[in-house]
Amino acid sequence: MREKVLDFNKKEKCTGCSACASVCPKGAISFIQIEGGFAIPDIDRDACVGCHRCEQVCPTFMRSKAKCSGFLSGFVFSSDNCETALGSASGGAFSELAYEAVDAGGCACGCVWTEKLTAEHRVARNRGDARRFESSKYVQSKIEGIYTEVKNELEFGRKVVFGGTPCQVEAIGRYCGKDRDNLLLVSLVCRGASSPSVWEYYMRGLERRVGSRLVAVNQRDKSTGYSQPACRYEFENGTVLKRSTYISDLYTNCFASGITLRESCYRCPAKGYSNADVILGDDVLHVGSPRGATLILCVTPKGENWIRGVLPGRGNLLELDQEQISLVLKRSNMLLNSSSSPGGARERLFRNIREGVSADSALMRSLPLKQQIKVCLDKVGLFSLARVLKARVHG
C-alpha cells in the first residue's frame, strides 16, 4: 500500500477547491458528494504514485505565510458605470479590474449563475461575459476546470484577473506557482460557502409555490437600496418574487446565520492569512456612494499598483487613512480572522430536509428565535420601521 497522502475524506477540513484533482498527474482523484451537496476528494490509492503534488496545492494542507493584517493601503470604490455599479453586490470594483484584463486581450475568471442556476467559475474574454461575474452568488461554486485554463492563459503571457473565496484564491495561487506576474488574485471577505443541495431544495420550493420554473436570480438586488438588498427571483411565467436578503429570504438568512455552510468554513484554513493581491468586501464604514461601494484592502505591491493604476479613471476611488483601515479591521474581524459556528441548527436543518419538511419551514425552524421574529416583522412590513425606531433610540 502507498504512503497515505491527502487524507481529506475528513470532510471538516476539505474546502472543496478541487486543486488536488487538477494537479494530480495520474488522474487518481475524483469527487464524491456528501450531505449538503458538497464534494470531497476520493483518492484511488492504487493509481496514486505518492508524488505529493496534491498536498502542495491544497489550501488546507499548508497555510499561506501572509497574515491578514497590516494592509499596504485601503480604498472604497464605486464604478461610474451605472449598470456595473447596480449589478454588483458592492461598488463594482471586481468588474472594473476584470474589464481591464479583457480589454488588454487577457481574461478574467469568476463565478457565474449557470442556466440551471448553479454557481460555477468560468473564464471570460470580453466585457459581456465578464458581466456574468457581477454580484454574490450565495452557494459554493464549482471550480474544477479553471486551474488548467488559467495556467494556459499565463503561459501565453496573457493577463488574468481571478476572483473568488480566499480558499479558492489560495489554491489557484499555489497551482500557478511562481509564474504569477500577470495574475491578479482577488479574494472576497468571506462568510462561507453555502450548501448546493439546500439551495436546490429552496429553489424547488419557490417553483412549487409559484407554479413555474425559476429562470433568473439576484441575491443582492439593489432596487430597494444598498443597505437593504433583496433577493429577486424571476420565473418563466413572468412572476417576479422579492424577499429581503438575510431576513425574509430564508435561504440567505440561514446562510448569513452560518447554518448552511460547508464544514471546513467552521474552521476555515484561509482565515487570518491571505494569498491574494487584494481583498474586496462591503463598504462597512459607509463612506462610499449610497448606491453601493466596494471596500478594497491591498495586500501586495502588485495589488496596490492595479488599484492605483486602473480604478481612478473608472469611478470614485477614495483612499482610507490608517485610522479608517483599523476601524474596518475591527468591524470585519469576524469575517477576516475567525470562523462561523452553526450550533445545533445545521444538523436540525439537514434532518428536517431529510424528513421532507418544506423548504421554508425547514429553514425557519433552524433559525434562532431572534431571527424568526425579524422574519415575521419583515413579512408584515414592520422590520424597516423597527430598525428606524431602534436607530432613533440609539441616537
Ligand SMILES: Cc1cc2nc3c(=O)[nH]c(=O)nc-3n(C[C@H](O)[C@H](O)[C@H](O)COP(=O)(O)OP(=O)(O)OC[C@H]3O[C@@H](n4cnc5c(N)ncnc54)[C@H](O)[C@@H]3O)c2cc1C
Ligand atoms: C459567498 C460570499 C459571501 C460574502 N460575504 C461577505 C461578507 O460577509 N462581508 C463582506 O464585506 N463581503 C462579503 N462578500 C463580498 C461582497 O459581497 C462583494 O462580492 C465584494 O464586496 C466585491 O464587490 P464588487 O461589487 O466589487 O464585486 P461583485 O460584482 O459584487 O462580486 C464579483 C466577485 O464575486 C465573486 N463571486 C460571486 N459569487 C461567488 C461564489 N459563490 N464563490 C466565489 N466567488 C464568488 C465573483 O467571482 C467575482 O470575483 C461575500 C461574497 C460572497 C461571494
Ligand code: SF4
Ligand atoms: S500523491 Fe500524486 S499521484 Fe497521488 S493523489 Fe496526490 S497528486 Fe495524485
Ligand code: SF4
Ligand atoms: S481542500 Fe482542495 S486541494 Fe485540499 S483536499 Fe480539498 S479539494 Fe483537494
Ligand code: SF4
Ligand atoms: S469560509 Fe474559508 S473555507 Fe469557507 S469558503 Fe470561505 S475561505 Fe473557503
